[in-house]
């Protein structure tokens with residue numbers, strides 16, 4: 298199958314550009330655990346995605362597969378399919394490394410995992426700090442996650458240094474609520490270029506999207522399909538991808554429910570990062586630039602909002618910066 302046309306890119310507030318769709322790489326495992334059966338799947342998915350036309354990959358130290366992402370990207374560079382500068386690679390600082398002294402070494406660890414000398418975007422994964430150390434999920438004797446109380450602004454200042462040192466082109470945040478984002482914007486020297494949050498027709502995030510637009514911060518939409526296979530997903534009862542209204546909109550355009558969801562996010566100015574390790578779906582999810590949803594379609598989809606969060610991040614409950 299021939300490659301599809303590259304996705305359009307949009308400008309970020311620091312002058313760099315981001316492709317409006319990316320490939321997600323979280324395998325749906327419980328926090329910090331990795332299954333043997335997952336090994337190799339993300340590497341193949343990234344190879345397939347690049348052949349199809351993707352130029353944006355969303356990763357994280359937490360996902361424990363940065364090596365696979367990096368191997369695939371480097372293989373495609375070696376084959377001459379892409380150049381490094383064609384790709385937009387994002388990874389994230391996990392919650393156990395918020396202490397300013399840990400930020401640079403943790404970013405360098407991701408770069409070493411990826412086998413790259415810079416990433417395009419480095420995100421603070423959550424506004425919630427866990428106890429510093431190697432443990433991705435440090436637990437106390439009561440089985441609850443151990444927190445620490447590093448100020449978000451201190452972590453951010455250390456992330457700003459990463460831009461100055463050339464380890465990342467841009468920095469941003471993830472899972473920040475309106476208060477946290479406003480406070481950061483008021484105190485930073487380098488502005489966050491994106492806020493990556495859960496966003497799909499059952500959690501439309503209209504107020505947060507409006508605020509981000511006002512502040513010049515792009516929204517990256519995670520779990521665009523409601524993360525149907527994640528262990529924490531509450532979406533098993535009424536799956537977004539089985540919604541009859543979305544299917545009906547899709548029928549009118551000759552498109553699948555997944556394509557309708559992704560297209561609607563792009564038309565709302567968000568940047569979806571659907572995850573798939575299935576080549577046919579990776580292609581299907583990218584094939585959204587040959588149709589347009591009408592204002593009526595968009596209103597129909599907007600009416601599906603239930604403020605239903607599939608990723609409630611219960612591990613962070615009780616921390617003063619728990620965002621929800």
Ligand SMILES: NC(=O)C1=CN([C@@H]2O[C@H](COP(=O)(O)OP(=O)(O)OC[C@H]3O[C@@H](n4cnc5c(N)ncnc54)[C@H](OP(=O)(O)O)[C@@H]3O)[C@@H](O)[C@H]2O)C=CC1
Pocket residue numbers: 320321322323324325355356422471472493494518519520521522523524525526527538555556570571572573574575578579581582608
């Ligand atoms: N910042 C944060 O805190 C978070 C960030 N993320 C990021 O967002 C990405 C996407 O979110 P994620 O939670 O993975 O879930 P998604 O909503 O992207 O759903 C992924 C699931 O949908 C399936 N799927 C993909 N495409 C299709 C299709 N066209 N038709 C039917 N099923 C499909 C996949 O199956 P299969 O792979 O088997 O094809 C997989 O099971 C993550 O991978 C990660 O990169 C996610 C959660 C939190």
Ligand SMILES: O=C1CO[C@H](CO)[C@@H](O)[C@@H]1O
Pocket residue numbers: 323326327328329357359422529608610
């Ligand atoms: O990116 C993510 C993937 O899933 C995790 C849950 O295990 C989330 O906490 C995290 O934000």
